[in-house]
Amino acid sequence: MPKASRIVKKEPTLILGIESSADDTCAAVVQDGKTILSNIRSSQEIHNLYGGIVPEVASRKHIEAIAFIVQKALDEAHLTFDDIDKIAVTVNPGLKPALLVGQSYAQGLAFSQNKPLIEVNHLFGHVYANFLQYKDQHTELPTFPLITLLVSGGHTQIILSTSPTNQKVLGETLDDAAGEAFDKVARMLGLGYPGGPIIDTLAKEGFEDAIQFPRPMMHEDNSNFSFSGLKTAVKNYVDKNVAYKSENKEIDEFMRENSTKDIVASFQEAVVDVLVAKTIVEARDLDVSSIALAGGVAANSRLRDLMGRACHENNFRLYYPSIELCMDNAAMIAGAAYHL
Ligand code: KG4
Ligand code: ZN
Numbered sequence: 001m002p003k004a005s006r007i008v009k010k011e012p013t014l015i016l017g018i019e020s021s022a023d024d025t026c027a028a029v030v031q032d033g034k035t036i037l038s039n040i041r042s043s044q045e046i047h048n049l050y051g052g053i054v055p056e057v058a059s060r061k062h063i064e065a066i067a068f069i070v071q072k073a074l075d076e077a078h079l080t081f082d083d084i085d086k087i088a089v090t091v092n093p094g095l096k097p098a099l100l101v102g103q104s105y106a107q108g109l110a111f112s113q114n115k116p117l118i119e120v121n122h123l124f125g126h127v128y129a130n131f132l133q134y135k136d137q138h139t140e141l142p143t144f145p146l147i148t149l150l151v152s153g154g155h156t157q158i159i160l161s162t163s164p165t166n167q168k169v170l171g172e173t174l175d176d177a178a179g180e181a182f183d184k185v186a187r188m189l190g191l192g193y194p195g196g197p198i199i200d201t202l203a204k205e206g207f208e209d210a211i212q213f214p215r216p217m218m219h220e221d222n223s224n225f226s227f228s229g230l231k232t233a234v235k236n237y238v239d240k241n242v243a244y245k246s247e248n249k250e251i252d253e254f255m256r257e258n259s260t261k262d263i264v265a266s267f268q269e270a271v272v273d274v275l276v277a278k279t280i281v282e283a284r285d286l287d288v289s290s291i292a293l294a295g296g297v298a299a300n301s302r303l304r305d306l307m308g309r310a311c312h313e314n315n316f317r318l319y320y321p322s323i324e325l326c327m328d329n330a331a332m333i334a335g336a337a338y339h340l
Pocket of ligand 1: 299
């Protein structure tokens, strides 16, 4: 009689991720580096008052929220600490006082629960957001080699990945990050913080070709970016044109509102044009067939639209995470940790 073969069923690996690099306190549970069982994010609204993140305030808010957010991530995944195999935490880059809260909490947890602790680079996490999906969701995931345009509040990079852990930065911003430029232009126009989503919405009502802002470094033969000059060009335009006052308050208000819409639409177009052009050139030069977007600015509707068109014209497959996975989150940290 033939021997019955024993099928050994592999237990899933459950990783609890913690992220606190900026103004979001996040915790998530991810199974086998792919399936999100829970993904909790608490945003600190208080920074809107200051027009940007105040690191010490962020740190204090993280301390208040972190235990609750971690417990919520476990509850939503219907798990307890005993079920978790490993703990992952963002170590850098980020705001030091903010990072420290997540790191100390994760270290304490790993020690008291006797679990291994995995340190994850925040940018590595953002790229990895493209490889995640929620339970019962079946989306097509990217394959390697992959070119990723990583655009966030602190970084703008073009990255070549040849495996989940092998990433090479091909180019990056020499000054402001794309998200930073969105935030600074919004602040200049008194629109609030964070500026990216506000500009994205407002730009839909403006004309993107109303003002010809510069496209910095667009045709230079490298993969670097620069957005500081563009920000200054917007400031000069605002100083020259928006300060105009007539005798009539209503006309002034009407003129101001409409020129603001055109300014943000034209500014956004300039940023997106550069991001798309440089990413496509890099993917073409390296003969890569897949492009991904990552980071907060990857939520931008115009970027998704124009990158989608450019990829279609040039025969590239385009991937981008859902809006909530573009923003800072802990699922990307727990997912990436599986491969480390
Ligand atoms: O990745 P993220 O959540 O945090 C960092 O690691 O920086 O990115 C935050 C940045 C902010 O600058 C925010 O204004 C920008 O992403 N952002 C956007 C949009 N949503 C968020 N920028 C343009 N369009 C958006 N829809
Ligand atoms: Zn980020």
